[in-house]
Amino acid sequence: NAGVTQTPKFQVLKTGQSMTLQCAQDMNHEYMSWYRQDPGMGLRLIHYSVGAGITDQGEVPNGYNVSRSTTEDFPLRLLSAAPSQTSVYFCASSYTLQGVYEQYFGPGTRLTVT
């Protein structure tokens, strides 16, 4: 199993550009989520999904869109990049058996917005 994969690993955008961060998992996990990690801030939840066709907002959803058309994929779209979105983005997935939600993380995407 590849686990959770994220592409790209690094990305530089100019202010106002849009892009999609890709996330895929091959563990048939129902739950998927996106976090951003900023220095000294820990991880903050952006959006999450409990299954295909179902998404919900986390703590910091503004400026980001998600969709979940398949169990495997959960892309994160930046609509109009801003310097405040410079961060490291992590995708995670988990099974929901017995309400555990133990997260498996991808390697991260380091995004810089100039």
Place this chain on the structure above:
Amino acid sequence: SQQGEEDPQALSIQEGENATMNCSYKTSINNLQWYRQNSGRGLVHLILIRSNEREKHSGRLRVTLDTSKKSSSLLITASRAADTASYFCATLYSGAGSYQLTFGKGTKLSVIP
């Protein structure tokens, strides 16, 4: 706002010593999880404790949970240089159709050989 808050923010110990990290949270939870992050990498799940459990062990890890104080601690015994990493607690809240795992800011552990 973030649920968990770790203490201390940074911890430096000698190899072989024990390391204790604490986590406090604000609201009721379903479970509390601890993760490790090596520099530049994704997080790795270490151990989970449910809200109805008080203590759990896994290898050199011991985690406790006090729901009355809304706090947890992670003890790493006989530390090794390879334990150098950041450690995060995360609390799971599920209710009203919402399932959110909220992370604290982490404790940076340095184990000196």
